[in-house]
Amino acid sequence: MKYVSGYTLWLVIFFVIPLIIILSFSFLEKTPYGGVNFSFSLEGYKSLLTIGYLKVFWRTVWISIISTLITVLLALPAAYYIAKSKFKNLLLILVVIPFWTNSLIRIYAWIFVLGNNGIINQFLRFIGLIDSHIQFLYNPWAVILVLVYTYLPYAIIPLYASIERLDNSIFEAALDLGCSKRKAFFKVLIPNIKTGLITSIIFVLIPAMGSYAIPDLVGGVNSKMIGNEIARQLTTAKNWPAASAISSVLTLITLLGVILFVRNSKKEVLN
Amino acid sequence: MKKFWITLILVVVAIVVTIVAIPKKKVLYIYNWEEYIPQEVIDSFEEKYNCEVVYDSFASNEEMYAKIKAGGSGYDIVFPSGDHVSIMKKEEMLLKLDLSKIPNFKYLDQNVLSKTTYDPNHEYSVPYMLGSTGICVNKKYVKDYKHSWSIYEDEKLKGHMTLLDDMREVLGGALKYLGYSVNTTNPKEIEEAKELVLKWKENIVKFDASSYANGIVNGEYWVVHGYAEDIFQRVPEGEEDNYDFFIPEEGGTLWIDNMVILKDAKHVDLAYKFIDHILDPKNAAIIAEFLGLPSPNVEARKYITTEPIYTIEDLKNCEFIEDVGEYIDLYNKVWQEIIM
Amino acid sequence: MLGSNVEIKNISKFFGDFQALDNVSLQVKKGEFFSLLGPSGCGKTTLLRIIAGLEQPDSGDVLFDNKSVINIPANKREVNTIFQNYALFPHLTVFENVAFSLRLKKISETEIKERVGKLLYLVRLEEHKNKKPSQLSGGQRQRVAIARALANEPKVLLLDEPVSALDAKLRQELLVELDNLHDQVGITFIYVTHDQAEAISVSDHVAVMNNGKIVQTGTPYEIYESPANNFVATFIGETNLMKAEVRETNEEFVRVFAKGIGEFECYKDKEVKKGDKILLTLRPEKIKISSKPLEGLNSFHGIVEEEIYMGYQTKYFVKLDEGYILKIYKQHVNYLLDEKIIHWKDEVFVSWNPNDSFIIEVEEN
Numbered sequence: 006m007k008y009v010s011g012y013t014l015w016l017v018i019f020f021v022i023p024l025i026i027i028l029s030f031s032f033l034e035k036t037p038y039g040g041v042n043f044s045f046s047l048e049g050y051k052s053l054l055t056i057g058y059l060k061v062f063w064r065t066v067w068i069s070i071i072s073t074l075i076t077v078l079l080a081l082p083a084a085y086y087i088a089k090s091k092f093k094n095l096l097l098i099l100v101v102i103p104f105w106t107n108s109l110i111r112i113y114a115w116i117f118v119l120g121n122n123g124i125i126n127q128f129l130r131f132i133g134l135i136d137s138h139i140q141f142l143y144n145p146w147a148v149i150l151v152l153v154y155t156y157l158p159y160a161i162i163p164l165y166a167s168i169e170r171l172d173n174s175i176f177e178a179a180l181d182l183g184c185s186k187r188k189a190f191f192k193v194l195i196p197n198i199k200t201g202l203i204t205s206i207i208f209v210l211i212p213a214m215g216s217y218a219i220p221d222l223v224g225g226v227n228s229k230m231i232g233n234e235i236a237r238q239l240t241t242a243k244n245w246p247a248a249s250a251i252s253s254v255l256t257l258i259t260l261l262g263v264i265l266f267v268r269n270s271k272k273e274v275l276n
Numbered sequence: 277m278k279k280f281w282i283t284l285i286l287v288v289v290a291i292v293v294t295i296v297a298i299p300k301k302k303v304l305y306i307y308n309w310e311e312y313i314p315q316e317v318i319d320s321f322e323e324k325y326n327c328e329v330v331y332d333s334f335a336s337n338e339e340m341y342a343k344i345k346a347g348g349s350g351y352d353i354v355f356p357s358g359d360h361v362s363i364m365k366k367e368e369m370l371l372k373l374d375l376s377k378i379p380n381f382k383y384l385d386q387n388v389l390s391k392t393t394y395d396p397n398h399e400y401s402v403p404y405m406l407g408s409t410g411i412c413v414n415k416k417y418v419k420d421y422k423h424s425w426s427i428y429e430d431e432k433l434k435g436h437m438t439l440l441d442d443m444r445e446v447l448g449g450a451l452k453y454l455g456y457s458v459n460t461t462n463p464k465e466i467e468e469a470k471e472l473v474l475k476w477k478e479n480i481v482k483f484d485a486s487s488y489a490n491g492i493v494n495g496e497y498w499v500v501h502g503y504a505e506d507i508f509q510r511v512p513e514g515e516e517d518n519y520d521f522f523i524p525e526e527g528g529t530l531w532i533d534n535m536v537i538l539k540d541a542k543h544v545d546l547a548y549k550f551i552d553h554i555l556d557p558k559n560a561a562i563i564a565e566f567l568g569l570p571s572p573n574v575e576a577r578k579y580i581t582t583e584p585i586y587t588i589e590d591l592k593n594c595e596f597i598e599d600v601g602e603y604i605d606l607y608n609k610v611w612q613e614i615i616m
Numbered sequence: 617m618l619g620s621n622v623e624i625k626n627i628s629k630f631f632g633d634f635q636a637l638d639n640v641s642l643q644v645k646k647g648e649f650f651s652l653l654g655p656s657g658c659g660k661t662t663l664l665r666i667i668a669g670l671e672q673p674d675s676g677d678v679l680f681d682n683k684s685v686i687n688i689p690a691n692k693r694e695v696n697t698i699f700q701n702y703a704l705f706p707h708l709t710v711f712e713n714v715a716f717s718l719r720l721k722k723i724s725e726t727e728i729k730e731r732v733g734k735l736l737y738l739v740r741l742e743e744h745k746n747k748k749p750s751q752l753s754g755g756q757r758q759r760v761a762i763a764r765a766l767a768n769e770p771k772v773l774l775l776d777e778p779v780s781a782l783d784a785k786l787r788q789e790l791l792v793e794l795d796n797l798h799d800q801v802g803i804t805f806i807y808v809t810h811d812q813a814e815a816i817s818v819s820d821h822v823a824v825m826n827n828g829k830i831v832q833t834g835t836p837y838e839i840y841e842s843p844a845n846n847f848v849a850t851f852i853g854e855t856n857l858m859k860a861e862v863r864e865t866n867e868e869f870v871r872v873f874a875k876g877i878g879e880f881e882c883y884k885d886k887e888v889k890k891g892d893k894i895l896l897t898l899r900p901e902k903i904k905i906s907s908k909p910l911e912g913l914n915s916f917h918g919i920v921e922e923e924i925y926m927g928y929q930t931k932y933f934v935k936l937d938e939g940y941i942l943k944i945y946k947q948h949v950n951y952l953l954d955e956k957i958i959h960w961k962d963e964v965f966v967s968w969n970p971n972d973s974f975i976i977e978v979e980e981n
Contacts, residue, residue, distance in 0.1 A: 038363045039342060039367075040367075057613060057616035060616055116491075120494075121495075122495035122496050140435050143482050174699045174700075175703045175705055175706070177670050177699070177703065178704075178705070179705075180691050181691070181697045182764070183717045183721070188720070192716075193705060197705070197706060199707075221486070225481055225482045226615070239338075240342045241442070241443050241608075242611075243338070
């Protein structure tokens with residue numbers, strides 16, 4: 006009970022109250038130099054009704070969904086391999102090690118690898134395959150790549166936990182009963198690690214929707230995501246209600262998505 | 277386990293005693309652009325007044341402003357550019373200065389002091405440095421170019437150039453190129469500037485205000501729009517000649533960064549002393565040499581031996597970015613159309 | 617007969633440096649209940665997994681009905697397994713667990729219903745068909761596992777310690793059920809267990825394994841009554857092992873001397889000569905015990921050191937005059953009406969028939 010109330014308090018202070026502040030700011034009137042007037046206004050939301058915002062929202066959604074799909078697809082075999090490996094503790098440490106390094110540094114590292122003057126381009130020039138360079142970065146696909154790289158551990162760990170818990174003999178039972186390995190994967194593994202799958206999808210999708218630094222650093226002129234736009238509204242544009250309105254809409258979209266997704270998958274699990 | 281707890285308690289007690297026993301040094305909290313004051317100037321201040329300086333940095337005026345506006349930042353001295361001095365003044369965030377507490381103020385160049393339209397009587401701000409945003413070219417990769425904004429129209433350089441991720445700077449450059457004022461409030465002119473920037477956008481890699489300096493030095497970018505001092509601090513010694521920093525002939529934006537004391541500053545005395553320390557001619561000379569910029573401190577020029585990247589003379593076609601008040605929405609609107 | 621005969625030919629299997637199976641060969645007849653019996657780590661489960669196709673041997677062959685299946689993957693072999701922990705699919709209901717293999721075969725829904733219904737009837741689980749495995753008791757899960765394995769109509773059913781996770785009483789019941797089931801479905805059962813009582817009670821033939829080798833194959837009777845060596849003798853049931861030296865031999869019997877016992881006679885089931893050192897086994901229930909002196913060749917005197925009353929029998933540990941401690945199990949036919957009840961510290965006389973001891977090892981002089 007003590008723990009529950011402590012957790013609730015934590016949630017209220019660091020999650021619910023800030024959310025309420027953001028939500029209320031989104032319905033206030035802006036002042037020219039940031040801040041708000043305490044009078045009701047829908048201007049914050051009205052300013053979102055432009056083609057530009059629609060484009061950025063749509064881009065945020067598709068980049069996040071594709072990154073999540075790729076991440077989970079990569080995490081699944083990795084988690085499976087780790088769970089079945091003799092060296093699982095070592096491998097788990099390897100999965101977690103990137104967290105010891107600041108995430109900005111890890112994003113910058115991609116510029117050194119894939120940049121116009123990065124290792125790969127230098128190598129390709131060296132072996133004479135190209136004259137100038139191939140521009141790998143500064144486009145939405147680079148954002149997806151780095152998102153996948155950054156969030157892969159978040160997807161591996163819950164999947165690992167649910168695969169590890171599974172009794173290996175149920176795969177053997179599936180083979181024994183006539184499943185090919187591929188069928189056993191879909192008919193036995195996937196349904197039994199559903200909670201792990203849901204968790205890892207949520208763990209990747211939510212931070213991906215709110216990405217800021219990754220599109221800022223490896224994205225180009227057409228890869229701004231909604232997180233960048235929130236920051237811009239707050240700083241350059243000094244439009245706090247608009248920033249709050251975007252945040253609220255983003256939170257709403259994410260929340261709705263997660264609720265729908267979890268509910269659907271629960272239904273499937275129950276059936 | 278018991279042993280562990282006893283050890284832990286002893287350690288905690290030891291730390292607490294140490295903290296209490298040592299006479300507390302005064303701490304001055306500074307919020308400034310990254311790497312904008314050489315460490316030796318800070319060190320000498322700390323020594324002289326037996327205090328500690330905490331130096332936090334920001335990447336843009338907007339970032340700084342949002343943080344201070346949100347309240348409770350705890351900073352004493354901040355270094356905003358002119359337009360933000362004017363905003364912060366209007367928002368009553370600044371302390372009205374008592375110039376008698378800053379005797380070294382007298383060394384500042386009258387020419388510079390006359391340009392501070394955002395605070396004509398220096399009631400709230402003291403100029404720190406001034407300069408222009410310009411374009412830097414890596415001559416290893418680019419041989420043939422003009423000292424003009426038109427470099428962004430050169431398709432041969434497509435995929436190798438960046439513009440600042442800064443609305444006023446980029447639109448200001450475009451406005452200058454078109455022959456307008458960087459502070460125009462004429463929607464038609466701003467619209468024209470937008471069309472021009474959209475054309476430039478075709479050729480740039482990205483709008484980049486955080487990594488362009490590293491980018492041009494490591495060959496990632498060939499042409500960048502930004503601040504000279506940012507770039508030259510990263511250029512390895514002896515390679516300076518490879519980089520050509522220029523103010524476009526059409527002119528550009530001019531900036532003055534200022535020292536201001538926040539209204540809710542807790543260490544006002546120390547803050548005055550710090551400003552005076554910065555204006556000390558010898559220190560001002562160290563700063564100017566460190567940044568490679570012309571010094572606004574007349575007396576300091578006597579101590580400067582190296583050539584600045586550009587002189588105050590080079591800035592003749594440049595114009596200050598001023599707060600345009602409500603008209604900023606015109607800029608916001610077109611900028612949004614550009615970047616989204 | 618619906619089952620297959622199964623032949624194992626010279627199978628060897630290593631796990632790293634550890635040799636799990638060492639040149640194992642055996643034959644299982646069509647439709648029989650065959651047990652692989654041995655202590656844990658003897659290789660019996662590995663052998664079962666090789667038959668199932670879940671493990672590949674390093675060398676050797678597996679034949680069903682005289683055709684090699686070694687290159688057929690597990691999912692294509694006409695054999696199904698009941699796993700030790702049942703390995704039921706936690707996400708599926710009882711019905712769907714049983715229907716699993718049928719659904720893979722694209723059988724019509726009506727037929728699936730009918731066949732699964734029959735199987736659930738067979739294992740008496742019709743009313744639980746919509747439950748998840750987690751809602752079932754251990755015995756019920758085991759029966760689901762049986763129904764699921766039989767759904768595919770395998771020719772060989774492999775059972776990996778299927779009752780070991782259950783409590784003693786339930787174990788007995790299910791063993792009888794399995795035996796009945798075997799009679800009903802008529803396919804070949806290969807049953808792995810470490811419990812000799814299970815193996816002996818249900819099997820047609822038993823192969824006793826130790827250290828990756830088969831040490832003895834035979835009917836339960838043969839295995840119990842004439843163990844091939846020391847290991848089998850001690851592993852199957854309980855026994856008295858006696859080290860002795862041959863003193864005299866004739867056509868049928870040998871006269872031996874054992875330290876701690878004295879001189880006695882035993883049946884000459886192995887060729888021995890005077891001076892050979894031998895190891896004898898004598899089952900405890902074969903020994904007579906009485907408070908009165910006993911007639912006969914092998915008769916000794918001693919004191920009861922320990923008395924364990926088991927209900928249907930009493931176990932005595934009798935210290936002979938010369939020091940050897942003999943295990944004796946006395947069946948109670950008419951406990952109270954039998955002769956005087958023997959208790960702890962009583963003086964007793966013991967004797968056994970020379971035909972009841974077996975020479976299991978001979979060390980030639």
